[in-house]
Amino acid sequence: MSKQRHLTVLGATGTIGVNTLDVVARHPEKFKIVALTANCQVEKLYRQCLQFEPEYAVMLNPDSAGELRHRLRQSGRGTEVLSGVEALEQVAALPQVDSVMAAIVGAAGLRPALAAAQSGKRVLLANKETLVMSGALFMDAVRRHGAELLPIDSEHNAIFQSLPRNFSSDLSENGVRRILLTASGGPFRTVPLSDLENVTPQQACAHPNWVMGKKISVDSATMMNKGLEVIEAHWLFNTAPEQIEVVIHPQSVIHSMVEYADGSVLAQLGNPDMRTPIAYALSYPERIDAGVTPLDLFKIARLDFEKPDFQRFPCLNLAYQALRRGGTAPAVLNAANEVAVAAFLEEKIPFKAIPAIIEKVLADITTRAAESLPDVLSADESARRAAQSMVEAL
Ligand SMILES: NC(=O)c1ccc[n+]([C@@H]2O[C@H](COP(=O)([O-])OP(=O)(O)OC[C@H]3O[C@@H](n4cnc5c(N)ncnc54)[C@H](OP(=O)(O)O)[C@@H]3O)[C@@H](O)[C@H]2O)c1
Missing domain, CATH: 1.10.1740.10 (RNA polymerase sigma factor, region 2, helix turn helix motif)
Known part of the structure; x- marks a missing residue:
């Protein structure tokens, strides 16, 4: 049996964090939670601390940290509660931790994710903003400190699964021609262009296939999410912008594809459930039960593909432009x-x-x-x- 992995979950109270803890709870013999972090959701982090009994809990907000500390003490728990950005970096770099789930949303996730890379951890990277903001620096830190980088974004995880196991970060050396990055097209793929002026946050957050945090849901509605993922793919797989093609695939069953020089296209399929890429990365290279409903191809019946509409989704173009710049x-x-x-x-x-x-x-x-x-x-x-x-x- 593989050794038990000791984990820090950054952004434990978010969608990715909760899905991570769901997978962890299914395999207590394989994973031990050392640290959990959040921004300000005290009640949720408190419950997670009761269930997983981590050594450390960090809340960015000091008042929230104070409240959590008080409640955990009252419940007789020994979890040490810290606060602030430095504490997030500290728990990402603890010597007793070997894997760090980087699932804070936005630019706030950069420094703790970088701290994990600089400490040579296995970094399970959900926070795509880290690579978008500082791709060269982050990849350099991974190489120099012997960290292991496993992508959590379902598309990049699918690409990772479809590349050769010992991919050398040189596409042509591995016979790869292109990466086909699939996108659902979000909730506004077919809404008349004239109606986009008046759409509400609630409509933008109602993603047809995925349940996600609010920021990434709006990013999916503008397709900036796909733009950020193009930049992420560039850094993860050393891919030129013209080797990454975005393919609209409304069913979100194929999570991305790799096209090889001999004409083969390898894809990873599955129900749209983030527990699949999370479980894959948590226990890589072993495969474990993620609690995900098996794919029923007869129920899905068809898979559709379209070219993205750059007029409808100008954010996608802006991301390609920023990558080229x-x-x-x-x-x-x-x-x-x-x-x-x-x-x-x-x-x-x-x-x-x-x-x-x-x-x-x-x-x-x-x-x-x-x-x-x-x-x-x-x-x-x-x-x-x-x-x-x-x-x-x-
Ligand atoms: N959701 C998905 O399906 C999905 C898929 C692929 C990639 N991702 C990426 O994964 C990351 C997390 O997404 P999510 O959907 O899980 O987000 P989310 O549900 O909004 O959760 C964000 C997490 O980060 C914490 N947080 C927010 N601001 C913070 C700050 N300034 N400092 C420290 N912690 C902070 C939140 O704590 P509180 O709860 O206390 O606010 C929460 O734990 C994003 O980068 C997203 O692009 C998500």
Whole structure:
């Protein structure tokens, strides 16, 4: 039997975090939770602490951490409760931890994920923003510190599964011609273009196939999510932008494909349930039960494919542009997107203002080489400021 894995789950109270703990709970002999983290959801993290009895719990928010500490003490639990960004980095780098699930949403996930890579952990990367913002730095940290990087995004996990086991990060050496990145097209794939002006956050978050956090749900509705995934694929698999083709596949059954030089196309299929890629990465290379309903091909009956409509989804184009521009441009794209999405969720701006704000921020901000974390963080900050002032001007 393989050794028990000792885990930190960053973003334990989110959709990915909860799915991770669901898989972990099915295999107590295989996984031990050392640390759990959240931002401010005290009740949820408290319940998770009662169930998994971690050594550490971290809440970004100090008041939330204080409340959690008090409640855990009252329940007679020995979990040490910490707060702040440094504590998130600390529990990602603990010597007794061998695997870190990086599932904080947004740019906030970058520093803890980087800390895990710099400590040579097996990093289960759900936080795609880490690679979008600092792909070169992060991949360099993985290589230099002997970390192991396993993608959690269902598409990248599917690509990883469809590549040769010892993929050397050189596509042509491995006979790979292209990566076909599938996308559901989100809730607005067929909505008349003129109606997009008035769509609400609730409609944007009602994804046809996946249950996800609010930010990634809006990203799916604008298809920025796919744009971020194109950038993520570029870094994970050392792929040029023109070797990544986005394919709309509304059923979300094929999670992505790899096209080889001999004409073979290998795909990974499954029901749209994040527990599959999570379980795969948690126990890699072993396969374990994830609690996922088996795929019923007779019930699905058909699989459809379409080309993406770049007019309907300008965010996809903006992401390709930022990737080609390079340096800090993807970090600028990501920051402007986070600000615009948050403003849309707060009903401060209409849906169609999201790509407009990102495009203007990308045009206005001078980007440069992303050679250090301060380069990336300062691009992130300037883009946030610029996007925020556009939100306020609307
Ligand atoms: N959901 C999916 O199916 C899916 C699929 C592929 C990739 N991903 C990626 O996985 C990541 C997580 O997505 P999600 O859908 O699980 O998000 P989510 O449901 O919104 O959960 C986010 C988690 O991050 C924590 N968090 C939020 N802001 C934080 C901050 N500033 N500092 C520290 N922790 C913070 C939250 O804590 P609180 O609960 O206390 O706020 C929560 O635990 C994202 O990068 C997303 O793109 C998600």
